[in-house]
Amino acid sequence: MEGMAGQKSSLAWAVNLAAFLLVLLWTIPTLGLFVSSFRDRDQISTSGWWQSFSGSEQTGFVRSGTADDQVQQDGVYVIEGSVVEGSQELSAWGTGARQPAEFQPGDTTEIDDGIQLTVTEEGTYRMTSAEPFELSRGERIFTTTISPPEFTTENYGRVLTAGGLGRAFMNTMTVTIPATVIPILIAAFAAYALAWMQFPGRALLTAAVVGLLVVPLQVALIPLLRLHNDLGIGKGYIGIWLAHTGFGLPLAVYLLRNYMVGLPREIIESARVDGATDFQIFRRIILPLSFPALASFAIFQFLWVWNDLLVATVFLGNTREQLVMTGLLRELMGSRGGEWEILATSAFISIAVPLLVFFAMQKYLVRGLLAGSVKGG
Known part of the structure; x- marks a missing residue:
């Protein structure tokens, strides 16, 4: 019978074809953006990027x-x-x-x-x-x-100097790195407690984390901004770090908890028999074994924060010194709608770092997501 263990499904070709089409639909626009970033205004306005390799x-x-x-x-x-x-x-x-x-x-x-x-x-x-x-x-x-085919790097020089993208790039890095590291640190401790420590209300807390996954962040923006203003951290990096941390924690705790529950119980029980404390077990056993899950969440959180515009606009501001890259691209589209070469170069720079992060850590992504999908506690 088809579909049983060891049998190859008759729909495998459809799955492979769908995956190929998805990759193709993602790769072609990215390649076009990359090629357009090296073309001047006249070339972009008179011919498509696919014609740039011929006269x-x-x-x-x-x-x-x-x-x-x-x-x-x-x-x-x-x-x-x-x-x-x-x-x-x-x-x-x-x-x-x-x-x-x-x-x-x-x-x-x-x-x-x-x-x-x-x-x-x-x-x-x-x-x-x-x-x-x-x-x-x-x-x-x-x-x-x-x-004849002609490419130039002048667009990158204009964008990184006169275009102001260099400052926006640093602002985005300043926001993204702490907003990725802080949730991981907090969620790792919480996930270990929910997975391996016995205390009253553990199941209720786990259910609350799952419930927070479906809460839209938009409903929390105004109350959270008011709280930040009352605390004096409304428009600054501390406020946006805390906002991204709060919005990312439910997924981080849920993902890491499911992964840690699937770790071999014998290893942890043996460590306890040998006299190891919970912190020693967490630091020396759980964290090294949970690296795939930590890396998979880091990819999600980094990409989400890097591409964010809404939270950055609300909690950081719109001044030239505070703009992140998504905010600067929005301004460029409004003020330089005809300078497509500047827009293409700016957009490609904005996606270059997430691409590097994704390809550098993609081998941990599937492993971290699927490790706790079958076995749970």
Whole structure:
């Protein structure tokens, strides 16, 4: 029979396909953001990031010189110039908006009585006439050019200096690291007590922790902010550390308690027989064995605090010196909505650290989450 132990489910292919699609849907936008962070404004506005590795085609026009720019050579009057910039390559040109690619590089056409126009493969043009030019405004020369792939690190320089992201990055680190460490320290002690210490009301406390998991943090923002204001810690790092600690503790205690309950009872009983105290058991046995669960919660808490905007806005403030990275990105989207290269660079910097943390500790994530899912106390 399919689905029994040792049998491979017939739906395994569907699970694998769904996992592959989820990874693909997450990877493609991240890759696009990374590539866009190295492109300039013109490239982003004219082509997609997937076209950045090949030459991008652009259509436009330039105006030739006027009568003031003419010179006389070999009995004819000449106006010369260029229709391309930098490393662009000319693929076609024209003299009218309806047919902007009518001619190939090197062709010559007559744009007016007695006026000949030639555009070379190098992108230079030459207008000649037997009579003096009377152009007060240059002739329009439409061009179709191909720009080679080009990447720049100037976006990162602007963002980290003039953009203010460096200060916001430090603010975010100042908030995130203590808001990740403090809940782990408190929850580890509480989880050990709920898992292995006998005292009245232990089951009631465990049920209260589970109940707090479903309480939305939004309902506690205003009462907690009032309490912080009464204590004098309303707008500062201490207030936001305590807020994140309070919001993260239920999940931390629940996760660590379930993990510690699944640890071998014989090890702890042997340590007690040998005369070890609860603190010695906790420090020398429980903590080393619980590292996967500690690491898995650290990943969750770090990512949640790093990407938080609501709690930072309420408990830290909106001044330029207090903004975290999510708050700065919100301001950049409002004030620099057209500077997509700055937004892309800022957004990628904001997700780079969480990505490093996740990939560095991902091997502990599944182990820590699943270790206490079957066996409990």
